[in-house]
Amino acid sequence: MSSPDVLKTSPLVNEAGFVDLNKHTLQHTKFSNIFGLGDCTSLPTAKTAAAVASQCGILHRNLSAVMKGKKVTPLYDGYTSCPLITSSNKCILAEFDYDLAPLETLPINQGVERRLAYGMKAYLLPEIYWNVMLKGKWNGPSTFRKILHLGMSRSPKIQA
Incomplete structure (x- = not known):
């Protein structure tokens, strides 16, 4: 690359x-x-x-x-997601930040291979990509992470 x-x-x-x-x-x-x-x-x-x-x-x-003449805010924590397909119907949905600390959206251990993660990778994520993200209507799962973790998702450690 x-x-x-x-x-x-x-x-x-x-x-x-x-x-x-x-x-x-x-x-x-x-x-x-x-x-x-x-x-x-x-x-x-x-x-x-x-x-x-x-x-x-x-x-x-x-x-x-x-x-607008204002200052920038350090907000990006390095979030990324790498769906790792482990079999014909299971996947590990690895989500992490700059420090490689888990930054999981779902309130379950996403380090365990699951059919749910495979279904998300195979069916949900392509729909989000093609029909939402490319139209500028998807800024990642942070809002869903807060909702699914009842607002107790760990805050990113960002230093300017």
């Missing part, structure tokens, strides 16, 4: 060739009017659709703040 040549030769990238961002605000480290998300960034998290979904809402909030 790497950035396209147009980025690799620009002043926006770090020595590894990725757009150099603050990992919590998604704002460029040198150019305050530039933000980024996704596969071409220096964010030290898995390059997944789940990560991008969570980054979208944070990017929107911080970009809007800069456009």
Whole structure:
């Protein structure tokens, strides 16, 4: 995985060739009017659709703040999700943050292979991706995580 040549030769990238961002605000480290998300960034998290979904809402909030002359807020905790298919009908839904600490949406141990996780991976997540996320209406599962954990989901440890 790497950035396209147009980025690799620009002043926006770090020595590894990725757009150099603050990992919590998604704002460029040198150019305050530039933000980024996704596969071409220096964010030290898995390059997944789940990560991008969570980054979208944070990017929107911080970009809007800069456009209004306000300061950015360090909000991104590195959330990502990697569904690991373990059999023809079971899956482990691994969700974690920058520190690789579990950041599970469901109020169950998601480290155990389950048919429920496979059903989510096979049927629910593609629907969310194609019909909700790509239309800009999905900013990751953080709201659902709070509801399903009765508001007791651990707070991310973010330092500016």
